[in-house]
Amino acid sequence: MTDFFDNLAAEISNIPDCTLFGRLVAIQGLLVECVGLQGLLGIGGRCQLVGHAGQTVLCEAVGFREDRALLMPFEPLEGVALGAKVSLIDHEPVVRPTPQWLGRVINALGEPI
DSSP states (O other): OHHHHHHHHHHHHTSOSSOOEEEEEEEETTEEEEESOTTTOOTTOEEEEEOTTSOEEEEEEEEEETTEEEEEESSOOTTOOTTOEEEEEOSOOOOOOOGGGTTOOBOTTSOBO
């Protein structure tokens, strides 16, 4: 039981105290460029774009150009425009398989297909 509480305390300590964000400054096809997250975002880091209607689009950092982070979205960019808020996701992707996964096919995000 002590291990459970130790693991729980470790997970709680990983919850960020604040949300860091930048702004979307360019879209070229599926490549999204944002500023404001320099030094905080590394290759493979994840962000969320916030569209006009409040919908979010998950993205991953794939490179950098000058002072801009280059992001590739996992979803369509409908409703996302220049100046959109780009929130930094401050945790590593975690997969927690459950018995409900048995016999199912899942995608790279752990969602059933």
